[in-house]
Amino acid sequence: MTPPVLARMLLAAVAGENEAEYVAGDLHEEFLYLCATHGSRAGRRWYWRQVVLSVFSLWGLRMRNGEIAHVVAAAGLGVALPLLLLDRLWSFVYSLIPLKDGLDRAPGLLALNVVCACVLAACCGATAGSFRRALAIGVAVAPASAFAMWASAASAPPLYFWGLLVCAPASTLATFQWNRRSA
Secondary structure, eight states: OOOOHHHHHHHHHHSOTTTHHHHHHHHHHHHHHHHHHHOHHHHHHHHHHHHHHHHHHHHHHHHHHTTTHHHHHHHIIIIIHHHHHHHHHHHHHHHTSTTOOOOOOOHHHHHHHHHHHHHHHHHHHHHOSSHHHHHHHHHHHHHHHHHHHHHSSSOOOHHHHHHHHHHHHHHHHHHHHHHHHHO
16 A cells, blocks of 8 residues: 555655655554555545645744755745746836737747746756755745746736646656756
């Protein structure tokens, strides 16, 4: 029996370098016991509940230890800030065009935003020293991108929104894996 993959990835992303192995090991032991006594469905439900309840305390522990500074800097300065700057540039350029009928962004600019966010997220993933840190950066990139889209001047189409939320974190992890294999 193995615990749910997404729950394990969330735990690995939130737990610090020092705590991840111990917390995951303790949860895995209890998960195996619950699966043997109450069934796999109850064990999976319990595992998810424990991970969700542990997220905030583990995140707070990482913040107190100073481990989270690299993750926040990479997600905020590496992805969210450039997205906001690209949006402001588009708003400025669009404001100079006479007889405009709305603030809709051109599809080319949206594609450029996704490519830039993926490249910047990939650079952030390349700087991660371990898989857990790369996973934490990937998890932090999604809300940072969502914040940048929320703070932008115009509304974003759903395809752009979901493409950015999936592709940017994926590029972080892909670059880390590629970097690790080539080294």
